[in-house]
Amino acid sequence: MDLSRFPRRQYTEGFSAIEFLPNFTRALGGPKVWIKRDDMLGLAPGGNKTRKLEFLMGDALAKGADTLITCGAPQSNHCRITLSAAVKEGLKCRFVIEERVPNSYDPNASGNNFMYRLLGVEAITVVPGGTNMAEAMEKMAAEARSQGRKPYIIPGGGSNAVGGLGYVACAQELQQQLFEMGQPMDYVVVGSGSSGTHGGLVAGFLGNNIRIPLVGIGVSRDPSDQNPLVLKEAQAIMDLLQTGIRVPQEAVVSHGDWWRPKYSVPNPAMVEAVQMLARTEAILLDPVYTGKIMAGLIGLSRKGFFKPEDNVLFLHTGGATALHAYESVILGDPLAAK
């Protein structure tokens, strides 16, 4: 799949590392767990949104934008990394924050909220959960235009066809790395939220004939709601690339057993996963996404879905900045983790 005809800004030098996790593998009792360090991507501290923003920013700059507008939850990694990209490129950045949990936005909170202020966000509008975010961002863009700006709207999570190209690029990078390592994988475990990451990998795997099954772990929806979103994203990417490939429904698999009680709200399996990886490998997960995604990997291993001899690659999508806003939960305050 030829991505070179799409404008792109490069925010990471080289490939993100793939590492074997010997201590974690031993603690879990198998499968053999590997990790791809997309938490180490550029735009300090980066994460999966960095890859999407390489293409989104390429597009924004090609269109002459001077102001980015995006949206997210109160502790949004996507908002923070979009702001970082704006800073790097000399653009301004404004957010619409959706309070999916009522009264959860505290401008003085730690974690990503602190980073919004440190990095110099231009404006934040907070709206209640369930608000039409596309409309809210349109309104913000109209206001920016009336101030003489050229706004560029980035959807939640950067998950549209252009952003998804970042994970087609990741699929190609992964294929090259596994070839150079001479290491086949039996599964790749990926988080599934706004679906640009999962959908981009589905498109990239199909388009490059990578036959490793992708196991999505939902962070906010059960498979019946999540899989159609991922399928739609993967198809939109295929269409943008003009591959002529129709993405079959079977290419999208996800599990919905680890995100409850609610998006971004802690559960004990997440706390266990965050502590386990920190204490075996000194790698930090996050409470909203990768803690629950790793809880999925742990749960599927204990259920026997992954066999002890399997090689399973966990895509670490980042997010550890949010840990600081959840310290009491992560350190095992049992009331908070319920």
Ligand SMILES: *Cc1c(COP(=O)(O)O)cnc(C)c1O
């Ligand atoms: C946004 C995010 C995800 C989910 O990725 P999507 O492309 O939105 O599905 C996973 N992990 C982290 C740390 C994130 O910030």
